[in-house]
Amino acid sequence: MSATVILGLGSLLAVPSAYAESLQDMKDKKVMIQEKRTDVQSNILETETKIKNLQSQQLTVEEQLDQLEKNMTVNANKIIEKTAEINKTNAEIESLKAEIVVLKDRIAKRNELLKERAVSYQEGGGNLNYLEVLLGASSFSEFIDRVSAVATIVEADQDIIKQHEQDKKSLEEAQSAVEKKKLDLEKMLAELEKVKQQLQVQKNQQEVLLAELHKQKEHAEHDIVGFEEEAANLKAQETAVAQAIQLEQKRLADAEAARKKAAAEAAAVAAAKKKQASISSSSSSSSSSSSSNATVSAPAVSSGTFNRPSAGYVSSGFGGRWGKSHNGIDIAASGTVPVVATADGVVIRAYTSSSYGNVVMISHSINGQTFTSVYAHLNSMSVSAGQVVSKGQQVGYMGNTGHSYGQHLHFELHKGAWNAAKSNAVNPLNYLSM
Numbered sequence: 001m002s003a004t005v006i007l008g009l010g011s012l013l014a015v016p017s018a019y020a021e022s023l024q025d026m027k028d029k030k031v032m033i034q035e036k037r038t039d040v041q042s043n044i045l046e047t048e049t050k051i052k053n054l055q056s057q058q059l060t061v062e063e064q065l066d067q068l069e070k071n072m073t074v075n076a077n078k079i080i081e082k083t084a085e086i087n088k089t090n091a092e093i094e095s096l097k098a099e100i101v102v103l104k105d106r107i108a109k110r111n112e113l114l115k116e117r118a119v120s121y122q123e124g125g126g127n128l129n130y131l132e133v134l135l136g137a138s139s140f141s142e143f144i145d146r147v148s149a150v151a152t153i154v155e156a157d158q159d160i161i162k163q164h165e166q167d168k169k170s171l172e173e174a175q176s177a178v179e180k181k182k183l184d185l186e187k188m189l190a191e192l193e194k195v196k197q198q199l200q201v202q203k204n205q206q207e208v209l210l211a212e213l214h215k216q217k218e219h220a221e222h223d224i225v226g227f228e229e230e231a232a233n234l235k236a237q238e239t240a241v242a243q244a245i246q247l248e249q250k251r252l253a254d255a256e257a258a259r260k261k262a263a264a265e266a267a268a269v270a271a272a273k274k275k276q277a278s279i280s281s282s283s284s285s286s287s288s289s290s291s292s293n294a295t296v297s298a299p300a301v302s303s304g305t306f307n308r309p310s311a312g313y314v315s316s317g318f319g320g321r322w323g324k325s326h327n328g329i330d331i332a333a334s335g336t337v338p339v340v341a342t343a344d345g346v347v348i349r350a351y352t353s354s355s356y357g358n359v360v361m362i363s364h365s366i367n368g369q370t371f372t373s374v375y376a377h378l379n380s381m382s383v384s385a386g387q388v389v390s391k392g393q394q395v396g397y398m399g400n401t402g403h404s405y406g407q408h409l410h411f412e413l414h415k416g417a418w419n420a421a422k423s424n425a426v427n428p429l430n431y432l433s434m
Helices: 003-013 015-020 023-123 127-135 140-278 284-293
Strands: 313-316 319-321 324-326 329-332 338-340 345-353 357-366 369-381 394-398 409-415
Touching: 023 140, 345 369, 357 394
Parallel strands: none
Antiparallel strands: 313 329, 319 324, 329 409, 338 394, 345 357, 357 369, 369 394, 369 409
């Protein structure tokens, strides 16, 4: 909640502020507060919608994270499978290498055999050697046997050459197939590792997004608490303004009667003073008695902001006195001395204190500033708490009650509310025309 609203509420709940404003001003203020309440309620609804949207987004992101976890598990299993296949292929390659050694040895032996046959062939003059073998037969039966043997030898040589070529081709194909299989597996494994990295990046991004959504939701929840507090204060402020309007309407209705009453009291005081002045004093005792019981006129209502609270002279000023702080001024006078309100306001207290004696406290709002005036040691009080008073209206009579030595008015002026420490006390002489 903004400091402006808090301060506005504080100043409004200080009852006297209403009386420093016109009735129309207060009605305008009530409308303004109602508009603010509407705005705040709109903010609450918008923030509630925002929180719901954030919760929905959080749920979506959490579901996406769950799916990513599943995908990462599947991908990890595939990596394990492909790694196992690569290990198996490596074993096949090792086995094939052993077979290749055998094939190479076989091919080498066949090469030696073919070389021997070739040498024999060359030494015998090629095909003539086979002819001599055939013609050297001693009988037809031996000839047939030799023909069969020669054919077998020639066929065997051809088989050796054919098998040699076939084994060589098989070796080359096996090497190519295994190398291709291993290359394919390594490529698949690389793709799976790439997918693993991509899934991890996506997971990290979603976790960052989820954290940001949580943060935004916390901020929104904090905002809505502030808005609700502001709404409650605005409601209290509106209630206070409504009460102030009622009080002001009553004050306006009672103002004329109050002025007439004050005028009648002033006339009575003037008449009493005139009557007292007409009495002749024949002795010092009677003169002294007359002086001490004379009714003194109330101070005239001035055009200044603050009115003099009573007749008399300043017997003690504001500030240090007797080693202590004197937080007001003392105005002394003899006789029956009326004490009047220094400005328009509302009586906030009218009671008897052990130190102040009979004391009246009035709260005033002047140009937006709250002041509190204190009238202490009164002989009697003419007002009660909650009463609206006008500047110059009588609130009591000067007296000697409480912690007091001799009849006088102890008058305090506080810029703000009165407090026991009297930290808001100011020198009344800076505000009064004495």
